Amino acid sequence: MTTPAIRIQGLTKDFAVGMRGVKLRAVDGLDLEIADNEIFGLLGPNGSGKSTTIKIILGLLDASKGQCGIYGKPSHTVEARKSVGFLPEAPYFYRYLSGRELVRFYARVCGVPRVSINEQVDSVIELVGMTEAAHRRVGTYSKGMLQRIGLAQALVHDPQLVILDEPTAGVDPLGAAAIADIVRELKLRGKTILLSSHLLAQIEGLCDRVAILHRGKLVREGRVDELVEDGQAESLVVEGLTAEGMVAVEKAICEQGGTLRRVEKPRLSLDTLFLNEVKQREASRQSIDAEEGGAS
């Protein structure tokens, strides 16, 4: 049996609030296990304990009770963090450094050997699609670019576990789709990804498994398909059916002991519609540019 990427057992975190030290429970007896090479979504509304859980995993906060391990090592140790890359929520970096300098700085902090540092930095900058803007100062970056350079700094020491706290918050759908593509690519490269979000639609198609937190407690956990499927019903998507054909299908369903609950037009999500439209226009603009370039 392989060691899980993250194992959390009975994790509880209390914060003392106010002068009298009244306890506020942010995480309440959480048990979780995240397997290697899995994309795991930590979902929940604001204040549900996602970020606190992540901070405990990263050793930035001490747990009040319970245990947390990364690949078998206690998560609060420096040794455990060697295999972790982290992108914080709404990241803010040293504004006076260029994107490349920033990634290089973190690479050196993480102990990337000098001989491979340039190659490693270039490779992650390319992976996140920031090659063209890498020479610009971080202070001039848009929110989406900050997220991407943040991802680059998280990946530069080639960690096995990547933790992304609200990676798509405040990013437009194009940026969010780009981040989702990077996460899929990371999984292909064998990495484990833990991401937290309250933007459920954006990560529904991305995660292998999810856990839903509410007021610090684990509400549901499992594979996305299993959690969202309606076990009582099947859906047929039919194209080119006439009105008569529709009646015949309904009759056939009744004859077979089924019930036609509703008939509806399949819908695209607004995200998908937006992405399709923008990508189509981008593609046609690029082909026009290419034609104009060829003509001149």
Next chain:
Amino acid sequence: MSSAVESFNRIRLIAGNTFLEAVRQKFFNSLLLISIALLASSTFFQQFDFGTSELKFITDFGFGALFFFGSILSITATTQLFFNEIENRTALTMLAKPIYKLEFLAGKFLGAHLLMLCFTVVISVVLAGMLFWRETELMAHLGDEFTGGRLIRYGDVFLFGFLQWMKFGILAAITLFVASFSNTNLYTIVVSFFMLIICQLQYIARDAYSSLEVGIGSWLVQVLGLVFPNFQLFNVGEQLVFGVESGLPVVTTLQITGYGLVYTVAFILLAQLNFGRREI
């Protein structure tokens, strides 16, 4: 690579980055310019025709400017460099890397201390330059008072600068200690200035209570004398530049340096005690 070397490299990187951030701040550049301008303004006193006493006056003026502006810079720069990391949450990204909190604190301290080194060197060079220029002029006018050659020992200007830099180190470490449990910039700056005043004036309390018989008062003074470093030990300007023939003995210089180092390390370790428990 051994873990000690790795640790040193991480501290060096954080210090370098902190220094880079510090020299880009307008506050540092403004304070540096004001200090140089103030120092340069001391040549105004040549109009009063003090003779060779003018050189002593410029020296005291320069040493005073170094201490005054250096103390302000040491406290405010250390506070700002620390809280920038906390408020902008860059500390979150940094501490999620495989580094110890002590390395982070040591890096912040060294970055701020490097800034103070630059400040001290610039002020010392400007002061030495001004003294040299005025002394050369006075030698031309008052040759008979310079029969034994130049009056000023220029090396002492830099020795005084070095000892002040050691003092700024303690001050930066104290500021870091206050910042480690404080939640705001303002609180840190105010408390650190109070600490500076206590350290600067603690000799008065020592003198006042030296006549106390052995008892709780005497014991209390001794404890406070240990907790708060005595900054008067670093004020050796009187013995330097124009002082006795031999200047400050090497042993004394080393003792003062050691005293500074012990307090600096002690306050950084105390800061670590708080910062280690702090929730980022």
